[in-house]
Amino acid sequence: MSVIDGLALGFAEALTIHNLLLILMGSFLGTWIGMLPGLGPAAGIAVLLPFTYGMPPAAALMLLSGIYFGAQYGGSISSILINTPGDASAVMTALDGYPLAKKGRAGAALLISALSSLFGGTVGLIALTFLAVPISKLAITFGPAEYFALMVFALVATSSLVSSNVAKGMLSLAAGLLFACVGTDLQSGLPRFTFGLDDLLDGIHLTDVIVGLFALSEAFFNVERMMTGAAHRPIKTGKLWATRAEYLRARWAAVRGAIIGFFVGVLPGAGGSVATIMSYTTEVKLSKHPEEFGKGAVEGIAGPEAANNACVPGAMIPLLSLGIPGSGTTAILLGALLLYGLQPGPQLFVDHPDVAWGLIASLYISNIMLVILNVPLIGIFVRMLDFRPEILAAIIVLVALTGAYAVTNSLFDVELAIAFGVLGYLMRKVGIPAAPMIMGVVLGGMLEQSLRQALSLSGGSWLVFVNRPIAATILLLSLLSLMWPLVRNLIGAGRSKPGQRRTDVIAK
Amino acid sequence: MSSREGDMALAMAGLVLAGFLVTRLDNIPDRSFGDPLGAVLMPKIWIALLALCSAVIGVRAFLAGGALVNGAGSKEDVSHPKSVAGVVIAVIVYVLAMNYIGYYLATFLLATTILTIGRRSAWIFNLIVAAAITAAFYAVFGWGLGVDFPEPSILGY
Numbered sequence: 309m310s311v312i313d314g315l316a317l318g319f320a321e322a323l324t325i326h327n328l329l330l331i332l333m334g335s336f337l338g339t340w341i342g343m344l345p346g347l348g349p350a351a352g353i354a355v356l357l358p359f360t361y362g363m364p365p366a367a368a369l370m371l372l373s374g375i376y377f378g379a380q381y382g383g384s385i386s387s388i389l390i391n392t393p394g395d396a397s398a399v400m401t402a403l404d405g406y407p408l409a410k411k412g413r414a415g416a417a418l419l420i421s422a423l424s425s426l427f428g429g430t431v432g433l434i435a436l437t438f439l440a441v442p443i444s445k446l447a448i449t450f451g452p453a454e455y456f457a458l459m460v461f462a463l464v465a466t467s468s469l470v471s472s473n474v475a476k477g478m479l480s481l482a483a484g485l486l487f488a489c490v491g492t493d494l495q496s497g498l499p500r501f502t503f504g505l506d507d508l509l510d511g512i513h514l515t516d517v518i519v520g521l522f523a524l525s526e527a528f529f530n531v532e533r534m535m536t537g538a539a540h541r542p543i544k545t546g547k548l549w550a551t552r553a554e555y556l557r558a559r560w561a562a563v564r565g566a567i568i569g570f571f572v573g574v575l576p577g578a579g580g581s582v583a584t585i586m587s588y589t590t591e592v593k594l595s596k597h598p599e600e601f602g603k604g605a606v607e608g609i610a611g612p613e614a615a616n617n618a619c620v621p622g623a624m625i626p627l628l629s630l631g632i633p634g635s636g637t638t639a640i641l642l643g644a645l646l647l648y649g650l651q652p653g654p655q656l657f658v659d660h661p662d663v664a665w666g667l668i669a670s671l672y673i674s675n676i677m678l679v680i681l682n683v684p685l686i687g688i689f690v691r692m693l694d695f696r697p698e699i700l701a702a703i704i705v706l707v708a709l710t711g712a713y714a715v716t717n718s719l720f721d722v723e724l725a726i727a728f729g730v731l732g733y734l735m736r737k738v739g740i741p742a743a744p745m746i747m748g749v750v751l752g753g754m755l756e757q758s759l760r761q762a763l764s765l766s767g768g769s770w771l772v773f774v775n776r777p778i779a780a781t782i783l784l785l786s787l788l789s790l791m792w793p794l795v796r797n798l799i800g801a802g803r804s805k806p807g808q809r810r811t812d813v814i815a816k
Numbered sequence: 817m818s819s820r821e822g823d824m825a826l827a828m829a830g831l832v833l834a835g836f837l838v839t840r841l842d843n844i845p846d847r848s849f850g851d852p853l854g855a856v857l858m859p860k861i862w863i864a865l866l867a868l869c870s871a872v873i874g875v876r877a878f879l880a881g882g883a884l885v886n887g888a889g890s891k892e893d894v895s896h897p898k899s900v901a902g903v904v905i906a907v908i909v910y911v912l913a914m915n916y917i918g919y920y921l922a923t924f925l926l927a928t929t930i931l932t933i934g935r936r937s938a939w940i941f942n943l944i945v946a947a948a949i950t951a952a953f954y955a956v957f958g959w960g961l962g963v964d965f966p967e968p969s970i971l972g973y
Binding site for chain 2: 359362473475476478479481482483485486489493495496498499500501503527528531532534535696697698699701702703705706709710713714717719722723726729730733737738739740752755756759760763
């Protein structure tokens with residue numbers, strides 16, 4: 309199937325009343341979720357995931373990916389208006405967005421943010437459209453050894469890059485991989501780590517982990533914020549317009565941001581936050597007036613916003629083409645695909661082209677819907693920033709618990725979700741990232757099966773990972789990504805800090 | 817609790833957990849002719865990784881002496897563990913009570929509890945909002961999505 313045929317199929321799937329409404333709902337919810345401080349796309353998808361079971365898989369994915377995309381737009385609104393980023397990928401937007409808003413130019417900041425996001429998302433989607441199938445065709449040549457190596461790379465890269473403390477990232481990963489071992493071993497038929505509980509013979513349901521780690525733990529933090537935080541009053545937006553000079557300054561920043569964001573999104577472990585930081589520091593270095601950054605430079609808004617929106621289609625490439633998630637959010641989407649009975653990877657475009665191309669087409673539609681939502685309807689979203697935190701906390705807790713129950717109509721799943729919620733809360737308190745754990749839970753079973761298949765085919769010889777060049781190369785890259793934080797620290801210790809200005813800007 | 821103490825506690829918990837899991841490996845079959853890897857090797861590797869990472873965290877915390885940077889996720893500078901503990905207890909009671917008083921009454925009571933933790937003075941407002949949330953949940957999940965929730969079993973219903 310050619311790209312044009314695929315897109316035509318995808319748009320035919322997406323352009324139904326039912327699916328358009330789902331895309332609109334996902335985009336709206338995603339914008340709102342992204343806007344609320346602390347609630348990111350992962351939590352939003354986690355809360356809604358259980359309720360998508362009854363939907364056709366294509367429709368469910370359109371809803372969930374609309375949330376993912378919408379959250380990138382929404383995070384910038386709270387960054388600009390209340391200097392409180394909605395999630396990590398919106399932090400850099402706050403550095404220049406809020407100062408520009410304080411100068412009475414909130415409308416310009418929001419407009420440039422929305423248009424840069426549209427541009428970045430479009431560039432990323434075009435690249436996704438033309439690269440996804442060729443990469444998936446390459447992956448058809450992969451055997452169990454290559455898949456094992458890819459999964460190791462994804463897990464190690466995420467664990468070592470997502471946190472400045474590699475040991476804590478790997479600890480989280482190890483815990484996730486152990487959780488994946490719970491249940492009946494497929495090969496021997498005997499239970500592992502079930503502690504005599506029949507409810508655990510099927511293993512730990514992915515939904516319980518996702519809902520607990522992301523949604524419930526976030527709700528617990530919202531409870532703390534509502535007890536200790538003061539409500540932020542958003543700055544008035546004013547008219548949504550920017551000067552010609554501002555557009556001209558923003559355009560090349562958006563182009564650079566889109567390119568950076570897309571390629572960073574493809575890499576496992578490097579998500580929107582890395583993309584926006586790289587984009588921002590690039591703009592500072594290239595600017596003829598670097599002293600303006602931190603005081604309302606439009607390049608400081610356009611670049612990061614284009615980057616974090618281009619990152620989403622970039623992250624979809626390893627997910628759809630290889631079946632390998634590159635972040636916590638795409639790990640949840642991978643979990644969703646598995647729960648719907650779909651096997652992501654190269655066969656997805658062959659066996660379920662309506663799902664794969666429908667998802668891509670829905671992202672195009674969502675990208676346009678989000679500009680429509682974010683520009684003329686910005687006033688509605690600003691009012692939603694005044695939502696009482698205790699009501700939000702109650703709703704998130706109840707939706708999460710109801711969702712965990714609705715999967716299997718079992719209170720045991722609700723109890724597990726609560727346990728993971730408490731675990732997620734404690735993990736954040738001691739600085740352990742949740743993304744490696746969720747990736748371990750999602751990929752642990754597949755990793756073990758790939759390894760067993762590879763060893764079965766090689767007659768038990770571990771040299772299979774050396775004799776196959778692709779697998780060997782990927783495993784070497786895994787080792788390098790594990791060593792990279794150490795090398796980076798050693799290099800940094802021997803130099804004066806090049807990011808000093810950025811650090812000063814961030815510290816304001 | 818300081819960062820150092822948190823890391824030391826984390827390291828101890830990780831090592832204890834690893835030790836406990838090792839004792840549970842006996843019932844897991846090892847390699848066989850058709851399964852060169854066996855079902856026990858990967859759990860052993862993950863337990864070893866858990867123990868190693870816990871040890872590294874513990875040693876670093878011990879040697880650091882002063883405050884440590886915890887890494888990503890620890891930038892939350894708000895702390896009110898009592899309120900969180902209150903919500904967690906309420907949630908546990910909610911699950912236990914659901915089989916006796918049914919889903920909707922339990923939901924109403926949990927919503928009221930969380931709202932009251934946030935704003936004790938506005939109890940009438942909290943009751944009204946909790947009722948509205950419960951009604952919305954019935955409309956969306958009970959009626960709209962047809963989820964089969966626990967019925968109250970108390971008094972023989």
